[in-house]
Amino acid sequence: MLILSKYIVKNELKPLLKHVSLDDIVIGARKIKDGLGIHLQALNSSQYRFFKVRIGRSAKARMIVFMHSDNGKIIPVLIRLKKDKKFGMNMAANNPAVAEQVDRNLSHIILDLDRGDYEEIKF
Numbered sequence: 001m002l003i004l005s006k007y008i009v010k011n012e013l014k015p016l017l018k019h020v021s022l023d024d025i026v027i028g029a030r031k032i033k034d035g036l037g038i039h040l041q042a043l044n045s046s047q048y049r050f051f052k053v054r055i056g057r058s059a060k061a062r063m064i065v066f067m068h069s070d071n072g073k074i075i076p077v078l079i080r081l082k083k084d085k086k087f088g089m090n091m092a093a094n095n096p097a098v099a100e101q102v103d104r105n106l107s108h109i110i111l112d113l114d115r116g117d118y119e120e121i122k123f
């Protein structure tokens with residue numbers, strides 16, 4: 001099941017709707033479920049695993065980081081274009097800017113989950 005928090009939709013997905021659609025996010029989640037994502041060990045915790053996949057119709061869509069929980073729920077945490085100005089070309093998990101943004105987004109996602117501000121999408 002894909003969980004889309006209100007914060008991620010507003011701050012990560014909506015600004016990129018020209019390049020990335022909700023269907024692309026679902027396809028990315030399926031890739032994670034099918035074991036096709038790149039495992040990001042630098043971001044792992046005991047309860048969650050993080051993965052990145054390429055998404056989007058155009059070559060500009062670059063990376064989405066998904067958090068995959070032990071109960072099978074997949075949550076998008078970060079969506080960026082190939083030449084994101086904030087991260088530059090180094091969009092690896094060991095880039096401090098990427099790790100900091102993932103942490104910030106996770107804080108917002110947790111608040112959304114606590115408030116019920118999210119949507120569940122079965123795929």
